[in-house]
Structure formats: C-alpha cells, structure tokens
Amino acid sequence: MRFQAIGLMSGTSLDGLDICFAAFEKQNDWNFQILKAETLPYPENWEEKLRNSIHLSPEELLELHAEYGFYLGEKVREFIDNNQLEHIDLIASHGHTVFHQPQRKFTLQIGDGRAIKVQTGSPVIYDFRSQDVLMGGNGAPLVPIGDELLFSEYDACLNLGGFSNISLKQDGKRIAFDIAPVNIVLNRLAQKFNKNFDENGDLARKGAIDQDLLTKLNSIEFYSRSHPKSLGIEWCCEHIFPLLENIETVNAMATFTEHVAHQISEVINKNNLQNILFTGGGTYNTFLIEKIREKTESAIIIPEKEIIDFKEALIFAFMGVLRFNNEINVLASATGSTADHSSGLIC
Incomplete structure (x- = not known):
C-alpha cells in the first residue's frame, strides 16, 4: 500500500x-x-x-x-x-x-x-x-500518531515551534501535551529589534535573567497541571505577555529562554527519557538548546534539516x-x- x-x-x-x-x-x-x-x-x-x-x-x-x-x-x-x-x-x-x-x-x-x-x-x-x-x-497535539508510527525509535519527540510540545510512551500508551510557549513569545520580543526572530538566540544571550520574572513565569498554574493539556495565543495574552511588560527586552528574552529550558528539562527528567528527537524552528536557537542540555543528561537528538523543518x-x-x-x-x-x-x- x-x-x-x-x-x-x-x-x-x-x-x-x-x-x-x-x-x-x-x-x-x-x-x-x-x-x-x-x-x-x-x-x-x-x-x-x-x-x-x-x-x-x-x-x-x-x-x-x-x-x-x-x-x-x-x-x-x-x-x-x-x-x-x-x-x-x-x-x-x-x-x-x-x-x-x-x-x-x-x-x-x-x-x-x-x-x-x-x-x-x-x-x-x-x-x-x-x-x-x-x-x-x-x-492537540495531533502529531503523536506520526511519532508512534513513523518515529518510534525515539523515547520522545519534542517540537519547538510557536509552542513546545512533547510526545512519549507512558504505560504502553502514547501521551502528548504542550509544555510551554516558545517562538510565539520570543519572536514577538525580537520584533522590537525589527527582527522576525532571534537568530541563534544571540539577543537573549546578551540579556540578564530577572529572577523575579522567572519565579512568576514558573509559578503559572498551567505547568503544574497533568496532561492532556494544550496552549493557544489567547492563553499567552492572558498569562505571559502582561508579565513581560516594563522589562528590558533582552532581559525578557534571556529570562523567557531560561523559563522554557526549565519547563522542558523538567518534563524530560521527570519521565527519565534517554533520547529525544528535537524538531521545529526553535531547534536552531542554539542558546535555548544549550540551556536545555545544561539541565538534563538525556541525549538530545537533532536530525537533518529536512526533518527539523x-x-x-x-x-x-x-x-x-x-x-x-x-x-x-x-x-x-x-x-x-x-x-x-x-x-x-x-x-
């Protein structure tokens, strides 16, 4: 067939x-x-x-x-x-x-x-x-059927797009859920510098982490909820964007990148995942990938460009x-x- x-x-x-x-x-x-x-x-x-x-x-x-x-x-x-x-x-x-x-x-x-x-x-x-x-x-997420039938050699598949989502096997069943916003927030911040996105995370790398903002972000109720769960732009408008107001943009970018890396690594470590396939545009954000690698010992697999994109x-x-x-x-x-x-x- x-x-x-x-x-x-x-x-x-x-x-x-x-x-x-x-x-x-x-x-x-x-x-x-x-x-x-x-x-x-x-x-x-x-x-x-x-x-x-x-x-x-x-x-x-x-x-x-x-x-x-x-x-x-x-x-x-x-x-x-x-x-x-x-x-x-x-x-x-x-x-x-x-x-x-x-x-x-x-x-x-x-x-x-x-x-x-x-x-x-x-x-x-x-x-x-x-x-x-x-x-x-x-x-949402819908791609887990493809992860199950086309990419089953990995413990998990994680997409870094507008939002990050993950798909993995748990107790013999394929589960999946959104983890956190990613590019939908970082791209919006990059636009303040007349850029469509923060190439390699270079702008965020220049910023300083605002610990108060980081604590507020990590305390958002969504992150403590169990799966299944999904996110939309309306959620960002209510819970994320207001927190980033009146924060210097590069510091907001650095802090939000740290926040995303923290939330993703928490999921990876909690589920004891050995190898994870990373795809989506956020995979090119080397600063974000470095942050995630720092926080987990799992193997982060970055495939050929065709699969990433x-x-x-x-x-x-x-x-x-x-x-x-x-x-x-x-x-x-x-x-x-x-x-x-x-x-x-x-x-």
Missing part, C-alpha cells in the same frame, strides 16, 4: 507555510520518504492578515477563511508545477489557527479546504482538530493518508478525547 501526499502546515509563529510532498508505504510498518519540501515565507500583507485574524469581525473572519484557502491552493498549485510533481493522491492541510479554546468546545483553523480543491483538483483533507474537541479532547507538515500529510483510508489518526491518550478516531473533513 503506497500513497503520495502533500502536507501543509502554518505554525502560530508565522514563519511561513511549510509544504511537504512525501511517499508513505505500509508493509508490516509504515515508512516514509520526503520527496520535496519547502517553506514559503509569508508576504508582509499575509503575515499581517494572519496575525490580526483574532481581532476580526465574524464576517471578516469568514472572508479570510475563504481567501486564505485560495491562497493555500495557489501556493500548492505553484509547488506542484514548479517541481513537476505527479501522482498526488491527496493534499492534507492543517490551516492556520486563529482560536483554540477546547474547554469551550471550539477550535478554528482557517483556510477552507474546498478552496484548495478548487485550485488544485486534488482530494483535500482539512479541519483535523474540531472533531477531537467535540469529543472532549484538546484537539518539515516533520509537522510530513505528519499532517500522513494523517491525511490515514483519514483517506478511514484509519485512526488521532490518539485519545494524547488529546484526552473519549476515543481514538479518524479525523478530518474530506473534499
């Missing part, structure tokens, strides 16, 4: 649209091959639209949902044409998260999959999170393949929903 699929991922840190074309084959186990992948940085107008989407009226948000769907379709069409791709079984799109409030039974990822279908003519699977939220889950897009392509075959692609042990299920709208 072999499938070729395109996965689309837009993270909360708005560093661009990840497109991954991969082949999946199942014999006894699933294996994969990334055939072509690239990240398309958002033009300034699109970055602004997506960043401000949380403030739109209902009508404006519906308009953006369709407009962004056509934008995704256009970019996929260009990706297919430029790389002369053939034999595409399906396109799986995560969309861009605007709202994520599972406790209130809703999550919203914009980018209408039907518009992608109109642009490309290929079957499209989208809206992977809503069903899980309606089933009592967090709608495109693991999430790869797994959404894989989730699309599983959904296309009506196989389980969301694990209740990871999200907290009432049962494992096959999620995503097909068009």
Whole structure:
C-alpha cells in the first residue's frame, strides 16, 4: 500500500507555510520518504492578515477563511508545477489557527479546504482538530500518531515551534501535551529589534535573567497541571505577555529562554527519557538548546534539516493518508478525547 501526499502546515509563529510532498508505504510498518519540501515565507500583507485574524469581525473572519484557502491552493498549485510533481493522491492541510479554546468546545483553523480543491483538483483533507474537541479532547497535539508510527525509535519527540510540545510512551500508551510557549513569545520580543526572530538566540544571550520574572513565569498554574493539556495565543495574552511588560527586552528574552529550558528539562527528567528527537524552528536557537542540555543528561537528538523543518507538515500529510483510508489518526491518550478516531473533513 503506497500513497503520495502533500502536507501543509502554518505554525502560530508565522514563519511561513511549510509544504511537504512525501511517499508513505505500509508493509508490516509504515515508512516514509520526503520527496520535496519547502517553506514559503509569508508576504508582509499575509503575515499581517494572519496575525490580526483574532481581532476580526465574524464576517471578516469568514472572508479570510475563504481567501486564505485560495491562497493555500495557489501556493500548492505553484509547488506542484514548479517541481513537476505527479501522482498526488491527496493534499492534507492543517490551516492556520486563529482560536483554540477546547474547554469551550471550539477550535478554528482557517483556510477552507474546498478552496484548495478548487485550485488544485486534488482530494483535500482539512479541519483535523474540531472533531477531537467535540469529543472532549484538546484537539492537540495531533502529531503523536506520526511519532508512534513513523518515529518510534525515539523515547520522545519534542517540537519547538510557536509552542513546545512533547510526545512519549507512558504505560504502553502514547501521551502528548504542550509544555510551554516558545517562538510565539520570543519572536514577538525580537520584533522590537525589527527582527522576525532571534537568530541563534544571540539577543537573549546578551540579556540578564530577572529572577523575579522567572519565579512568576514558573509559578503559572498551567505547568503544574497533568496532561492532556494544550496552549493557544489567547492563553499567552492572558498569562505571559502582561508579565513581560516594563522589562528590558533582552532581559525578557534571556529570562523567557531560561523559563522554557526549565519547563522542558523538567518534563524530560521527570519521565527519565534517554533520547529525544528535537524538531521545529526553535531547534536552531542554539542558546535555548544549550540551556536545555545544561539541565538534563538525556541525549538530545537533532536530525537533518529536512526533518527539523518539515516533520509537522510530513505528519499532517500522513494523517491525511490515514483519514483517506478511514484509519485512526488521532490518539485519545494524547488529546484526552473519549476515543481514538479518524479525523478530518474530506473534499
């Protein structure tokens, strides 16, 4: 059984649209091959639209949902044409998260999959999170199904994106949860220096740790809660950003980096993990990685660039393949929903 699929991922840190074309084959186990992948940085107008989407009226948000769907379709069409791709079984799109409030039974990822279908003519699977939220889950993290079936040689898989999340085996079940915000905060602070992100963590490295701020950050109630649990930008607006006001920016960056490293290493050490696969844009933040290494004796595995950059897009392509075959692609042990299920709208 072999499938070729395109996965689309837009993270909360708005560093661009990840497109991954991969082949999946199942014999006894699933294996994969990334055939072509690239990240398309958002033009300034699109970055602004997506960043401000949380403030739109209902009508404006519906308009953006369709407009962004056509934008995704256009970019996929260009990706297919430029790389002369053939034999595409399906396109799986995560969309861009605007709202994520599972406790209130809703999550919203914009980018209408039907518009992608109109642009490309290929079957499209989208809206992977809503069903899980309606089933009592967090709608996140979803990538653990890929960690379980494609990356099982590691004790855990940890993603450093807008938020950090981890997936690991516990008592024979795959569990997963968000650990802490990462780039959604650090990038916002870097923008005060007219930078999209803090390359290598160099700005944070110049700052001094504010012990009072660090104590406040580490005392936030979320960190003491048991899994499953997930985070959204609304949570950051309420609990993180107010604490960083009136703090010199480089000191805020240094302190927040220390905070993230502390929270991640706590999880690693508590679960006695021997080797952890690190992926996501935050993996390039050498200052953050150094801080984590200082706090744990576990082996931190940093893979080739293709896996660092495109693991999430790869797994959404894989989730699309599983959904296309009506196989389980969301694990209740990871999200907290009432049962494992096959999620995503097909068009």
